[in-house]
Amino acid sequence: MSNKRKKILSVKNLEVKFRVRSRVLTAIRNVSFDLYDGEILALVGESGSGKSVITKTFTGMLESNGWINDGSIVYMPNQKTIDDKISYFKKPLDIVNIEKKLVAKDVIKFIKQKNNKKVKELNAQISKLEKISTNNFSQAKEIKLINSEIEKLRLSIEKNKDAAKEFTKRNQAAKVTKDENKLKDLELRKTTILDPRLQKEEIKKLQKNVIDLQVEIDKVTDLSFKDQAMIKEIIATIESFIETRKQVSSIEAEKINTYFKEKRYSTKFEMELKELIESIVQRNEVDEEHFSNIMFDWKEVLNTKAKTKANKLIREIRGKTIATVFQDPMTSLNPLLTVGFQITEVLIKQLKMTREEAKKEAIKLLTQVGISNPKSRYKDVPGQYSGGMRQRVVIAIALACRPKVLICDEPTTALDVTIQAQILKLIKELQKEYNFSVIFITHDLGVVANISDRVAVMYAGQIVEIGTTQEIFENAKHPYTWALLLSLPQLGTKGEDLYSIGGVPPSLFAQIEGDAFAPRNKYALAIDYILEPPMFKVSETHYAKTWLLHEKADKNIGPKNQIKKTQINGSKKTAETRSKKTSPASKGDTK
């Protein structure tokens, strides 16, 4: 695959995080790659390596507990798209910018909402004090109210003090302290109300607070996307401490410390979070009540749906530019509606076709994806189709809007080997005909040997090796790619156990030091445990993230025999031959 081809998607330094029960995990760590116009790029790696998460970021399909923390994903429409009347995107478009609008306004909105609420409360207090200062009747009424509150508090304190003497009643002791503080406040308010000079001072103080909060409302709009992500991380860190009582790691504490040090202006909300974090780090304790008070409206803000514009754009991308085919066709199909109806709905909604035009086009699409008797099958519901045929229908729907990028997320994993070969062949044929680009996700390198132009190998949220399919199969450089190749059933010896990669991938909750694969890598070097390797260039099209490519590393390290793609092809061919014997496509899978 020549790098001279035009890029259609360019991913740079992508970082994706998820909040899981008040902890944060980093699922994608600084990933960069390009997708070229008309190519098939395979994303390969074990379960959990981040293949699906990456592609979900292209279409705004991350679950609500996930967000893009950093990086950019730029979609560049090709000439065909630009010339095409119905295509929606004519200019390069940074998908992350749209996503930011979807997820990042939360913090700004939250702080604004909180400050506005406080301003309202303060203004009410000011007007009450002003009223009291000019009206004796109001003053007497207020004093009466305060006196009755003071009386109630005194009674409550007496009662709880007795209970607190029993050593087990911790709650009562805390309540006594709280009530005593309230009592002090009320006494002070009473004195203020009775003294006109103090009253004026109090009004001035409150007015100053209002001004400070209003300045903050203006400033908070400047919070960058990164600031907001950091604030979310700090909140999660505090929540995690409350839940687990586990001390914050020194790396995290340092990161938070640096964030505050480098800030020119911090909002009151941030300052309060800073205080809470400091209390955790320095004294291993946190004022939970304070935290829940300042976070009171947080959850509501996170769930707001006021992100409609960005949502609309993302839907346009999802519908007209980047389509996805998932492993289980039933996740995309409605079991109660006929296949014909489901295809025509897309055509009518997205391409504004009339029902008649849509029907014609749907039958054409069904024919193209290899459904025999499309006119009669058009009226069947998905349950009347077999697994392989359903997947063909999903492909037809995905192609209905002529996408420029088709994401295939393990589309053949649930199918038996013969049907799998048919579907792969179909995708390849359609791709040639319509010249869209494909990102093919799979955990099985063997599946992509025949279909992909390039392969990107993923491990623990990173791309560890990328190259043309031939380079990856015949000249792999990363020990993880060697392990994947060696565990292919096609390469196993009859009667012997298949090679399996020992150990488990690292936890994505923790900061990963050095090379993430080192603990499972029998060729690991000492440096792998200390320093993360960079991407080393092997050729114009081939890069690998392993210290074994460093000029000082021993070049003889690695498995003795390199694997030939032809070995994989051989076994894939057998599957294809089997499928051809039962073709046309429908024969092996006629239902």
Ligand SMILES: Nc1ncnc2c1ncn2[C@@H]1O[C@H](COP(=O)(O)OP(=O)(O)OP(=O)(O)O)[C@@H](O)[C@H]1O
């Ligand atoms: N909604 C979520 N909440 C929390 N963690 C998530 C969420 N979605 C994905 N992850 C985590 O992100 C990491 C990458 O997941 P991803 O689904 O991309 O893996 P994958 O390589 O596609 O694997 P698989 O083949 O099993 O789907 C995993 O550790 C997963 O647990």
